[in-house]
Amino acid sequence: MSGKSVATPDFYTYEWDPIAGAEVDGRFVDLRWSDGAELRAVDFWLRENAVGAGGVDLATREGLFDPAELCDDIAIAALEVGPDGELRITWAPDGVEAVYHPGWLRHVADGQHLATSWIPRPVPWTAATMPELPTHDGSKVLDDDAVFAGWLNDMLRHGVSRLRGCPTDADFNSALAGRIGAVRDTNFGAHWDVKADVAMAGDASTNSTANTNRRLGPHTDLPTRETPPGFQFLRCIANEAGGGFSTMADGAAVVDALCAEHPEHYEALTTLRWVFFNRGPGIDHRWSGPLIDLGVDGSPLTLRAFYPVRGFPDMAAEDMPRAYAAMSCFSRLADSDRFKLASPFLPGDLVGFDNRRILHGRDAFESGGHRHLRGMYIDHDEVRSAARVVNRRLGQTHSTPNS
Numbered sequence: 181m182s183g184k185s186v187a188t189p190d191f192y193t194y195e196w197d198p199i200a201g202a203e204v205d206g207r208f209v210d211l212r213w214s215d216g217a218e219l220r221a222v223d224f225w226l227r228e229n230a231v232g233a234g235g236v237d238l239a240t241r242e243g244l245f246d247p248a249e250l251c252d253d254i255a256i257a258a259l260e261v262g263p264d265g266e267l268r269i270t271w272a273p274d275g276v277e278a279v280y281h282p283g284w285l286r287h288v289a290d291g292q293h294l295a296t297s298w299i300p301r302p303v304p305w306t307a308a309t310m311p312e313l314p315t316h317d318g319s320k321v322l323d324d325d326a327v328f329a330g331w332l333n334d335m336l337r338h339g340v341s342r343l344r345g346c347p348t349d350a351d352f353n354s355a356l357a358g359r360i361g362a363v364r365d366t367n368f369g370a371h372w373d374v375k376a377d378v379a380m381a382g383d384a385s386t387n388s389t390a391n392t393n394r395r396l397g398p399h400t401d402l403p404t405r406e407t408p409p410g411f412q413f414l415r416c417i418a419n420e421a422g423g424g425f426s427t428m429a430d431g432a433a434v435v436d437a438l439c440a441e442h443p444e445h446y447e448a449l450t451t452l453r454w455v456f457f458n459r460g461p462g463i464d465h466r467w468s469g470p471l472i473d474l475g476v477d478g479s480p481l482t483l484r485a486f487y488p489v490r491g492f493p494d495m496a497a498e499d500m501p502r503a504y505a506a507m508s509c510f511s512r513l514a515d516s517d518r519f520k521l522a523s524p525f526l527p528g529d530l531v532g533f534d535n536r537r538i539l540h541g542r543d544a545f546e547s548g549g550h551r552h553l554r555g556m557y558i559d560h561d562e563v564r565s566a567a568r569v570v571n572r573r574l575g576q577t578h579s580t581p582n583s
């Protein structure tokens with residue numbers, strides 16, 4: 181294998197970007213390109229990524245090294261930059277020669293291998309900075325990559341993005357999911373309906389407060405799960421009712437404000453736990469966690485904020501009064517005009533939003549009438565993957581660390 185036919189450790193194609201220099205420094209290889217880009221690569225990582233040379237399988241493009249096999253016998257015996265700018269390493273102890281695509285190495289130098297690459301970074305918003313929901317053409321989203329990418333990227337950036345003009349037939353959600361990824365099934369079904377006229381408040385036949393005519397305060401769905409669903413999609417099929425506007429507030433911005441303006445409440449909401457559970461015939465879902473779950477560094481913010489399914493404080497008795505005070509402050513902030521956007525749901529509207537970031541709700545209905553929303557959940561992984569694929573295809577790099 182030589183020159184520009186070098187295989188990469190994945191199935192992507194990379195521009196050929198010749199390496200200008202390579203030097204061994206102890207356990208590391210320092211690579212540089214003519215425009216000043218640099219990459220410091222550790223030897224075992226290069227050995228693991230030797231395609232077709234015992235590191236990465238050519239057929240699956242997956243790694244072959246069990247970490248137990250990475251021992252001190254493995255070392256660089258010889259290294260050179262080839263005539264086309266590729267990296268060539270001869271490995272001890274087996275004498276295998278590996279060739280590395282310089283464009284693939286360059287994408288690591290540019291940070292395009294990171295989980296944050298090819299998708300926009302989240303940008304917190306308030307009602308002042310984003311007075312309208314970002315809106316895209318629902319009639320084109322299935323066929324037009326630019327529309328699909330614009331809608332997905334706004335969902336990832338702002339946590340919420342609307343399609344207007346979608347078909348109102350029952351199957352559109354499935355078709356849209358087909359472009360994104362697997363639907364997250366729950367005890368409400370993979371595809372579920374919110375019909376405000378089928379069960380009025382107090383009707384024992386419904387399994388969710390959403391199916392009543394009550395106001396729904398700002399909340400996130402299914403905090404009863406260890407990992408609540410990532411994105412929620414609500415499409416309006418019919419709406420003849422008055423009022424009942426959909427409300428959205430950016431939990432990321434509310435959390436930032438709480439941290440800055442009410443640090444004692446922020447501390448309480450990020451540490452004190454509550455038990456959430458879905459009660460129903462044949463189901464018993466429970467999870468205990470704080471309302472603001474920051475997770476490990478870099479993981480998504482998860483807000484557990486749905487009072488209809490919040491069961492019990494899971495904390496010391498002396499902490500309970502301040503837990504209630506903090507929760508009340510948080511909900512008032514989320515429901516204030518500073519953060520909340522209220523929009524009507526028109527037939528053909530579909531709103532996609534980050535269920536673990538955006539606090540959604542519904543104003544009370546002012547007059548009766550048929551209102552039918554059809555919903556589904558799709559996890560973060562699927563939405564990010566779909567966005568990376570379409571952004572790569574369109575050449576939209578968004579937020580690589582060096583850009």
Ligand SMILES: [Fe+2]
Pocket residue numbers: 390399400401540
């Ligand atoms: Fe909800």
